[in-house]
Amino acid sequence: MHWMETDECTPGGVPAALTERLDARRLCMRGTRSLPVRCVALDAEIGVRSRCTIHPQRPSACREVDASWEHGAPSSQCDRARLAHGLPVLTPRDWAWRDDVANDDRPDEGDDSPPPPSRPPVAA
Ligand code: SF4
Known part of the structure; x- marks a missing residue:
């Protein structure tokens, strides 16, 4: 996601504390940059239940x-x-x-x- 999507720049945006820098302009959710991939915002037992704990504030990539x-x-x-x-x-x-x-x-x-x-x- 572009760094401007976080709540540091956009009210109600992606919680910046849950992100990490990907490159000069982009961030990613913590936990998604290395294996095993597990987004820090994911609350799930795969195959049983799952939810995004920041659903209203999720990044544009997730909204797509x-x-x-x-x-x-x-x-x-x-x-x-x-x-x-x-x-x-x-x-x-x-x-x-x-x-x-x-x-x-x-x-x-x-x-x-x-x-x-x-x-x-x-x-x-
Ligand atoms: S939808 Fe939520 S839990 Fe899933 S990758 Fe995006 S931020 Fe993480």
Whole structure:
């Protein structure tokens, strides 16, 4: 990411304390520059659960990678990453709980897994 993306320059930006210098103009998240790659902001047990602890402040490079079908289309980068970790690719059904995601009710070819549980209605 460009160094100006951090909260030292941009209010609400990437926490600078979680970054390190990559070159004269760019930074990277701590933990992503050497093997094994593990971003310092990642809170995860791969294959079980995962979350970005700075999701609203994540770098532009992370914002550019959509989760497959979150916005109505597959993401080859998401699919490759999941497959590399032995996880199935996401399908439209994985987003059925989201009210703001247009879902296709038809099951995916070869996907005979039950749909995820519906989110409880929100009280008005
Ligand atoms: S999305 Fe969050 S946890 Fe993942 S690499 Fe980016 S900053 Fe790190």
